[in-house]
Amino acid sequence: MTGYAEVPRLGIGGPVGSGKTALIEHVVPYLQRQGKQVAVITNDILTQEDAQRLRNRGFLSPDRIVGVETGACPHTVIREDPTMNLEAVRQLEEQFPALDLIILESGGDNLASTYSPELADAFVFVIDVAGGDDIPRKRGLGVTRSDLLVINKVDLAPYVGANLEAMTQDAHHARGPRPVLLTNCKTGLGIQDVGEWIERELLFV
Amino acid sequence: MDDEAFIAALQLTDSFFPSGVVTLSHGLETFLSDQAAAIDLSQLLHDYLERKIAPCDLVAYAHAYRAAAQGDAERLHQIDRYLDVSLLPQELRQGSARSGRGTLETLRRGVEEPLFQTFLAGVDAGRSSGHLPICLGLLHRLWRIPQRRGGCMLLYAFMVNFLSAAIRLGCLGHREAQGLLIRFRPQVRPLVERALDSPLEEIGSFAPLADIRAMQHAHLSVRLFSS
Numbered sequence: 001m002t003g004y005a006e007v008p009r010l011g012i013g014g015p016v017g018s019g020k021t022a023l024i025e026h027v028v029p030y031l032q033r034q035g036k037q038v039a040v041i042t043n044d045i046l047t048q049e050d051a052q053r054l055r056n057r058g059f060l061s062p063d064r065i066v067g068v069e070t071g072a073c074p075h076t077v078i079r080e081d082p083t084m085n086l087e088a089v090r091q092l093e094e095q096f097p098a099l100d101l102i103i104l105e106s107g108g109d110n111l112a113s114t115y116s117p118e119l120a121d122a123f124v125f126v127i128d129v130a131g132g133d134d135i136p137r138k139r140g141l142g143v144t145r146s147d148l149l150v151i152n153k154v155d156l157a158p159y160v161g162a163n164l165e166a167m168t169q170d171a172h173h174a175r176g177p178r179p180v181l182l183t184n185c186k187t188g189l190g191i192q193d194v195g196e197w198i199e200r201e202l203l204f205v
Numbered sequence: 206m207d208d209e210a211f212i213a214a215l216q217l218t219d220s221f222f223p224s225g226v227v228t229l230s231h232g233l234e235t236f237l238s239d240q241a242a243a244i245d246l247s248q249l250l251h252d253y254l255e256r257k258i259a260p261c262d263l264v265a266y267a268h269a270y271r272a273a274a275q276g277d278a279e280r281l282h283q284i285d286r287y288l289d290v291s292l293l294p295q296e297l298r299q300g301s302a303r304s305g306r307g308t309l310e311t312l313r314r315g316v317e318e319p320l321f322q323t324f325l326a327g328v329d330a331g332r333s334s335g336h337l338p339i340c341l342g343l344l345h346r347l348w349r350i351p352q353r354r355g356g357c358m359l360l361y362a363f364m365v366n367f368l369s370a371a372i373r374l375g376c377l378g379h380r381e382a383q384g385l386l387i388r389f390r391p392q393v394r395p396l397v398e399r400a401l402d403s404p405l406e407e408i409g410s411f412a413p414l415a416d417i418r419a420m421q422h423a424h425l426s427v428r429l430f431s432s
Contacts, residue, residue, distance in 0.1 A: 084228050084307070084431065
């Protein structure tokens with residue numbers, strides 16, 4: 001053992017543009033209001049862009065947001081070879097011994113992406129209604145294996161011809177007892193539910 | 206090499222082994238970001254092998270192998286620090302250290318040999334960074350992989366990493382890459398033999414263009430790779 005306390009780690013994955021960064025922008029302030037200390041590792045093509053977007057929001061000090069490049073393989077660095085993410089985790093744990101949670105945001109990826117259980121203790125998969133209401137029926141590993149499935153941008157359903165009710169039912173059908181939550185990151189709808197799930201499942205509140 | 210050592214060699218060289226090198230492009234991403242620059246990938250790979258990897262990483266590897274043969278953890282740290290100050294561009298130095306450290310972490314619970322655990326404890330304590338060539342020298346010796354073969358593995362793994370990055374950056378096809386690996390085969394052994402005979406004090410690289418590209422990489426606004 002390295003001698004450092006291991007901080008719980010939450011993966012947040014999902015297709016490009018589904019709202020992973022937006023979810024983090026809302027959930028982290030929620031957790032901070034509950035007195036929790038959080039750091040974020042982002043994996044993206046434009047690694048500095050996502051990290052910069054979070055830094056510009058100002059709710060986390062810049063040194064608590066770390067960008068890790070993926071070498072054009074977003075799924076590889078969270079699953080088959082998470083070495084560089086684990087190195088970033090180790091350095092954050094060294095630098096901030098009082099952290100309660102480290103969030104690892106994946107780069108936008110396909111529906112089959114999952115996290116190595118040695119990288120993340122649990123992972124959230126974020127999809128959105130505008131990406132197509134048939135996504136749950138495709139039964140990708142992200143949909144079926146994630147610990148929490150978030151369906152984001154629920155307000156857009158009528159505008160993109162998505163049947164939210166059927167989408168939610170399909171998601172429950174594909175996932176069995178695993179939870180599904182609905183969010184609208186623009187208004188904050190459902191954010192508290194996600195925050196409470198994180199507290200319950202990872203922080204044992 | 207006995208069969209068990211051969212299988213160990215396959216395990217360490219296979220890109221399935223998680224060492225994080227998938228995120229490294231060794232400055233290649235900067236070369237390709239410059240639309241005006243014409244790149245001869247074959248020449249570039251040759252220069253990297255001849256001027257950087259063989260005279261630097263491979264020399265450190267060979268000395269680490271010998272230190273491991275003598276069971277000398279202190280010497281391993283010394284060589285590790287030597288390599289650290291020989292890698293000038295920050296991202297190349299970090300990439301080498303992080304992938305070595307990652308290799309150690311991957312095997313933390315799987316390798317019980319006292320020398321490995323002593324070296325790992327030293328890296329944990331900050332005695333040295335745990336650069337990849339040092340970790341490989343140690344592991345190859347512990348797993349009875351002959352030094353010259355291990356040196357060939359190190360160069361081969363670099364070529365695969367470099368060409369794989371080129372493919373992912375869209376400037377090389379998969380068949381061309383295999384063709385280059387075939388063409389470069391005869392170049393590997395002489396480079397390894399020269400490196401195995403080099404004193405540690407002569408470690409160093411001279412590839413100014415590659416180093417400048419590697420330094421410029423830190424300032425790219427769009428980055429897929431960490432080097």
